[in-house]
Each structure stands twice: as C-alpha cells, then as structure tokens.
Amino acid sequence: MIKVKNLKRYYGSGSTTVKALNGVSFEIKKGEFVAIMGASGSGKTTILRILALLDDATDGEYTIRGLKVSSLPEAERSYYRLTQVGYVFQDYALINEMTAAENVYILSMMEGKSKKESYKVALEALDKVGLKDKHDRIPDELSGGEKQRVAIARAIAKKPDIMFADEPCANLDTRNSEQVLDVFKDLNDNYGQTIVMVTHEPWHVKYVDRVITFKDGVMVGDEWMDDR
C-alpha cells in the first residue's frame, strides 16, 4: 500500500544540518498494524509526518498505491489528507469549541456529505471507539483517553486507507493507554484498518504486528511479532 525508497529529510543547511532521516526504505501492506520505535530524536515523528503528507521529504520517493504523492501539488495533497489519510496527534489536537461529534463530522462535511449524513458517520465512528453516548461533550468535558479516542474517531470516520498515530498514548496513564490501544487493535482486527503508530513504550509492542526501529535517522530493525 505505501512504499518509501531512500527517503531523506534534512533540517537546516551547512554545518548545522540535522539529518533527521538519512535514507529510509520500507513497505507497508494493507491491514498491517505497524509500530515505529526508537529513541527520542531518532526520526520517528519526521517519517510519520512525511507519510501523512504533512511534511515533504528532502529526497527520495514516496508512493501510496503506486501514486507518487511526494510530487503532488498542495491542493491534491490536501484532498488526499482529507480522504485517504487519518492522523492522530500526541496531544489529541481537537477543536476545543466543537463537540465530539462536530470534531468528527466536520471532515465528512468537508467531503461534501450532508449534515445529517455526516452526523450519522460521526456517530458510527464514535461508536467504534466506545464514545457514542458522549458525542455532545466538548473536549474539556472528556478525559485524556476519551479525547484521544475522539481524535481516533475523527481519523477513522472517513475510512482512510491508512491511519497514522504519533505517540498517541504519551499523555495518558496506563489504563487510558490500554483503552486507546484496544481501539486500535479492534480497528485493525475487525475492520482491517492499516495503522502506523509511533511509540517508545516497549509494552505497546504486544498490540502490533510489526515493529520498525529507528536510530539516528536510519532504520535499524524490522521485526514481525510472533503472537499474531
């Protein structure tokens, strides 16, 4: 489904250049639940942002289903982000003035669905993350784990090809983290959702199929989990 080849991302120039990614190649197939791990500063966020079309690679090739997305114009990338890519941020990134449902259905509306239809889609998505009954709460009225699950609902409502999550549990306690990871697992197991998740918690590994490890901007490991 997605394929990166010799991807590089440099920040700055000259002697202060930071080589956040220095030639990374891998492939992720449909239905995989992949964890990207590695020490802080190893380039995990950088690769995820590029994969989610939030950032551009300095060099290398990136294709989604054979389409070279790295060279698309911004308007098309924006459309791709809207329709094909789900992104879950570490700090939930919800709109504080919007209810859970609104946070989710704004994207369906953006896609041109009617308000009613969008609402239905949002409720479905909230149902999948176990928050249907809290659809009219605003973020301030939700716990951290609930907020993150709303963010996940927002990401999956559009039924994206692939979903990215950058340390989605970093701000959550163990109980809330487990809830969020259970949701991911459920989406992956029961709906075949492709997920790429950045994490540095070793215990998260038991939820995923595959672990890609980064170190100093290069891939140093790619393992399949056995218990699958």
Next chain:
Amino acid sequence: MIDDIRVGALIASSSIKRGNKKTLLFIVFVLSLIFMNLVFLPSMIGGMTVLFTGIMQDYPYGDIVIEPTGDNTYINNADNVLQKVRAVEGVRAATKRLDVGASIEHKQNVVGVTVTGVVPTEEYEISQYPYIIKEGDFLGELSRDEIIIGSIISGTSTTFGEIYDDLGETRVGSLVDVTYSNGVKRTYKVKGIMEGNFELVDLNAMVHYKEIEDVYGLDKGKATSVVVRIDEPGTEDEMKAKIREAGVNEQVFTWADKSETLIRQALQSLGAIDVMSKFVGLIVGAALILIIIYINILNRKKEIGILKAVGVTPRSIVLSYTFLSMFYVSLGIFAGLILYLSLMFYFQANPVTFYGTMQIRPQIDVMLIIQSIVTMLTLSVIAGTLPAWSVSKESILKAIWGR
C-alpha cells in the same frame, strides 16, 4: 466552494456558541458605538438643517421668494407680480418687502442694521415676525412713525447678551433716530421689540413699507423681494414653475434654493467634523475588528494547523473568520441601531434646546443608515478575511508545532 462555506459556517458557529461570552459582549458593545458614531452626528446635523431651514421659511424667504433680475435693486412692478402670484393656484399668501441699510441711534449709541419695509397686515399670513413681539405690539396699517426693533439691537436679548453693539436700554415707547443709506434721517417711536433668538431676526428692524417708499422717493410698486407662502409644503418646485408660467419674469427661488448656500456654509464646518469623526470611527472600527480577529487567530493558530492537517481546506478556515467577523459586526450594527433609535426616540421627545426656543430634533436618514450598515459589513469582511488569509498560508507544521 459550497462545502467550504458549510464547513466555514460550522467552525464559526461553534466558536461563537462556545467562545467567551463576555468578550463577545464587549466586542459587540464597542462595535455598536462605532456604528452609532456613523449615524448619530449626521442625524443631529440633519435636525439642525431642519431648524435652520424652518427659520429661513418663517423669516426672510417664505416658501418661495421672488427677487429682482440681474443688477436691478428693485422689482419694478411688484404689485403686478403680486397680482399674478396670488392668482396662481396653490399660493396661500404673498407680500412685498423693501430691505434697506440704515443706522439707528439712541442716546449716543449707534447700531448699523437692515431695515425692512413691510406691509404689516399682510405679514401675519407670511411670516412669524408678528408673533415674536416680546414687548409692545407689531406694526399696524397706520404705523408711519413707528418701528419694530430686534431684541439684540434694543439691548434686551437674553440669549446673545453682549456679543453685539446695542442701543442701551431701549424700551417700547423710546424714540430712536434712523439714518437711511441715502442720508435721510427720521425719528421713530419703538412700537415693539421682536425676539426670534436668531441673529438674522434679532439684529433687524422693521418699519411700514410706505416709509421706505417715501424715504427713498420710490415709485409705487418697487420691492426688493416678493415673499410667497404656499398651501402644500413639498410642492415648492412645482409652484416655482407655476409662478414662472404665470408670467413672472423676475428671479424665482424656493426657500431651499436660497437656504442651500447659507446652510451649506453654516453646516460646512459641522460637516467637516462629521466626516472626520466618521473617518476616525471607521479606522478605529477596522483596527478593532482586525485586532480582535488577529488575536483570535493567534490564539487558535494551532487549531488552524490541525484543521488543515486533517484536511479542512484553507478556504473554509478563512471563510470561518469572515463569518465570525461578519457576525460580530452584524450584532454590533443591531445593537447600535437599537441604541441609536432609542436615542432618536429620546431626542424627539426631549429636543436639544438652544436659546430657549430653538429646538433641534434629530432627523433619521434611512439612506445614511443603509450606507453605514453596508460600510461596516464591507469592513468586517476585509478585517476578518485579511488576517485569516495571511495565517492560512502558513505551513501546517509551523502552525501546529511552531517550527
């Protein structure tokens, strides 16, 4: 585009619904003041205009005034003109007047004035002069050695006080000497003192028409003006045409024609103040909206980045701020209108009063209100859109993570 509008409206409405209500109230309050500023002063000026034009009608010009053509000092056949004018349908009354320059003397005090020769019995139908005699009586048909003087000249004006020269303590019954511009000198007994609380009136003097004819040795039927009142206010222009058609070859003016220059001059300085205050008001308003929107945007920079990151188009985001700004301004206009109308209502009931009798009732100018609403809304669109547009151009990464 329709999706952009729908999503923009959703963002704006949620931000209004769940935003800080106190801030909203404050913003709306200030915007309402700015709107008031656009419409209030012009309304007062409008009220002054009505007042001044009323004075023009009630004293020097009537509804329509006929004056000599070209360089002529006099209308030569005023009686003939009067006959023609009175025959025109819709004319209520008409009279002739003779204005001349003179100086009045009383106990060594000398004051230069305009003396108007009037046909006393006819003035009751034409002007307010007979009705503003505060001491004594108006002239009568036989008042040949009598004069009416304005309260400023007599020195009894309570409103204009010491601004102008006066004759000292002149009272009804005092004798005054009038030296006309041709050198002829006559002595009159003061029959009445008139007070209109308006310089144009209170600095004047009035004698019988025949006195002026006599002093200047004029043939019968000379006049410096023929003053006409009509039945239907508002038909001045029609009546002016009718009078011309009736064969009057002198210059015919409506009161509006005559007052326009006068009032324009009088109101020009007020107008300049008005324009300036409007200008400042609009700038302050624009700056306010701009700052409000800009601060809002800075506070929500991250959210803007998030919205973009999840696929909301920059255009929807910009539109949401346009809507937000339009909403603020619409509420401001609405509140401003209520404020304005209540003030208008108040001033209609309790007019601003000058000099005891001059009352200014503010005039509501619907065109101006519409114009101000359109101006404010246009402003809101610009002030809301510009900052949002500039921020929406920023890269997602920078907006969300600051780098």
